[in-house]
Amino acid sequence: MGTYGDDGNSLILRQRLRWRGYDAEIVRITLDDAVPDSCDVYTVGGGEDTAQKLASRHLSGSPGVQRAVARGVPVLAICAGMQVFGEWFMVSDGSRAPGLGLLDVTTSPQATRSIGELVVAPELAGLTQTLTGFENHMGATVLGPDAAPLGQVTSGVGNGVPAGEPARAGGSVEGTRVEGVVQGSMIATYMHGPVLARNPELADLLLCRALGVDSLPPVEVPAVEQLRRERLTAARR
Numbered sequence: 001m002g003t004y005g006d007d008g009n010s011l012i013l014r015q016r017l018r019w020r021g022y023d024a025e026i027v028r029i030t031l032d033d034a035v036p037d038s039c040d041v042y043t044v045g046g047g048e049d050t051a052q053k054l055a056s057r058h059l060s061g062s063p064g065v066q067r068a069v070a071r072g073v074p075v076l077a078i079c080a081g082m083q084v085f086g087e088w089f090m091v092s093d094g095s096r097a098p099g100l101g102l103l104d105v106t107t108s109p110q111a112t113r114s115i116g117e118l119v120v121a122p123e124l125a126g127l128t129q130t131l132t133g134f135e136n137h138m139g140a141t142v143l144g145p146d147a148a149p150l151g152q153v154t155s156g157v158g159n160g161v162p163a164g165e166p167a168r169a170g171g172s173v174e175g176t177r178v179e180g181v182v183q184g185s186m187i188a189t190y191m192h193g194p195v196l197a198r199n200p201e202l203a204d205l206l207l208c209r210a211l212g213v214d215s216l217p218p219v220e221v222p223a224v225e226q227l228r229r230e231r232l233t234a235a236r237r
């Protein structure tokens with residue numbers, strides 16, 4: 001899965017490693033490939049119902065990510081990727097498709113689709129910069145007790161609320177709106193963008209975890225700072 005250029009997340013991780021003098025290989029996993037458990041970091045993008053169901057079935061039958069997560073390997077999952085790693089997700093015909101059960105979340109439809117810029121104040125330790133992304137999803141993801149949000153929504157919808165439920169969903173304190181999921185070594189979010197292009201701090205957090213280091217030499221990328229400014233301004237309009 002990789003809608004809205006989510007497969008760019010792996011390119012960004014590789015480029016940020018190269019700038020620091022590391023080499024890195026991207027292993028693209030299709031439905032024809034066994035899922036390896038030997039990667040240092042995994043990224044999974046978004047997709048629509050059919051792709052999601054196929055991905056979920058394939059990832060269950062070839063449990064390389066599950067073995068890697070059990071060892072604490074970092075995983076970034078976007079939108080449908082987040083839903084697939086949960087307990088179950090409801091698809092457009094109203095049936096529930098099983099997820100991988102790695103995240104204590106469930107996903108069912110909202111009353112209306114959420115589309116637009118998403119701005120989030122991060123709550124994950126190590127993140128200080130405002131998170132920016134683009135969301136486009138029908139699903140509302142509710143967090144169970146083992147899952148923590150990635151942050152609080154300041155603009156946009158984020159995890160959302162299932163249709164017909166009062167606005168308390170998302171595992172959050174009543175009245176607040178949460179975004180994303182953090183559980184063990186897994187980070188999941190509704191932010192496309194790709195999210196790592198817009199949020200270099202999140203990219204470096206994943207890389208630090210993958211490399212087992214506390215920090216990496218800073219890299220200055222003026223185009224990224226300009227992109228962040230533009231997107232954060234667009235969200236305020």
Ligand code: GLN
Binds near residue numbers: 046047048079080138
């Ligand atoms: N099909 C899912 C939803 O609408 C995910 C969409 C996506 O990944 N952009 O909730």
